[in-house]
Amino acid sequence: MSTTTNDVNSNSSGGDLGRYFLERSRLGSARGPCDMDEDEEAPTELNTLNSSGGFLVMSPDKLSVKYTSVNLHGHDVGVVQANRPAPVKRLVYYFEIFVKDAGTKGQIAIGFTSENFKMRRQPGWEANSCGYHGDDGMLYRGQGKGEAFGPTYTSGDIVGGGINYASQEFFFTKNGAVVGTAYKELKVSLFPTIAVHSQNEEVHVNFGQKPFAFDLKEFEAQERMKLQMTIEKISLPTNVSHGIVRSYLLHYGYEDTLGSFDMATKSTVPPIYIAQENGSDEHDIVYALNQRKVLRQLIRKGEIHDAFDKLREWYPQIVQDDKSATCFLLHCQKFIELVRVGALEEAVKYGRLELAKFFELPGYEDLVKDCVALLAYQQPKESSVGYLLEEAQREVVADAVNAMILSTNPNLKDSCGCLHSYLERLLSQLTACCLERRSLNGDQGEAFHLHKYAVKRPCLGYPICNNVGFLGKIRVLSISLLFSCFLVTVIRFYRVSHLKFSSWLLAKFYVNINLDRILSHEEMIVATAEGTPIPNFSVEEDERARSNVVKNT
Incomplete structure (x- = not known):
């Protein structure tokens, strides 16, 4: 199932889903830069230590070699590796050599070898190596x-x-054109390697310090296009994405946007039926839609006092325990809003009255300290606790209240559904399966991060541009959903039989990627859009999801 199933069950049994959102709030303090790229050191020069130095001379810049000996047998090859292995957490790695002089026999080779490769042999002649040879054109x-x-x-x-x-x-x-390809059976670290084996052979190496003759960026673009074309060839049931996006809007209480969404699609989308399986009953998320919308709007505006009043009027059971995690989040947000507007004296009084009682309770102390620390800075937004003043923090509180209201539904069938929409559970499962697939390749290949393909959701601190209309955000959702189709491709072509999904989840994988044609009335949607956030998952959730997939299968 999804990444948070176990967390949900533990929170539900405790009767306070707010503790889950307490942890979400805590993630804000540990949040780093938005850049999700994984940095790896790439080769920059040749390795003067790991080479057959007796048969070649290396230039001072460590980027060219020359064979100075006279070859007598197959064990006097001049071989040298790069100073680092080829990076593995990317789509493609590439390097080039320029043959300045082919020498007497042209026995030059380029390829990849393992760390323990015998450094007097041509790449490809020994195990754990591969080489393209210049004298015979063979691999x-x-x-x-x-x-x-x-x-x-x-x-x-x-x-x-x-x-x-x-x-x-x-x-x-x-000379800039692909010669051929060969399946890579090796899962070990591989070093870019060159070899020279006849007198006066000289080559220069380019690890990217200057432009390649080969258009690497175009090659990468073509590889990504191949994936997209494979996805687009998959036969998809019509309009399934409509139901998934609609359930997202319902879950988070975006009533006005939902109305505009439905209105805009009436003329272009025929009625569809989403199978009501595995607890995916829409009635669960339609519950109290108007009240949830009102409360979300109040919290996002910072009107916490009014939100408290509405909760006491509509759902007194949620705020009955004034020391619950949900009440704590609301009290913290009230304190934060006072600091935001510069009402510091009032904030101090409110902190003494409402936050002090949480200080000695386990699980609250660190967040209480962060809130109080806002008072110590002249510019709290730029401080280490400035994350509390971001819109993301309001979203956490609004999501907590939303989940608590959903949990009061007397006809609730699935307590897990209070925390995440079906769309988010789908995307979490997608991320987990992509991570699992990557592990089957020895953790080699471009790391999958959902964040690269979707605008970051404010709930984790990645704001959406305010100028982007709702249609633009839904288009981003369609990109994310496109990648769920990629998983279908994985199952078909890689036959990852141990990744088993429920019939409901499989149905969700088949997504209509032509969402632009569904949403044809952009102006109507943008006019009433509520700034709907895009679902997002933390790296911690991604990793938990991966382990959960393995454990459950």
């Missing part, structure tokens, strides 16, 4: 016998070697 993959691969290369040619982690293939180029 060698761990055996002495080569296989027909491409043209030979000589003086003046630029030859490149790369790893396509998406397809798990080696590929080689000559």
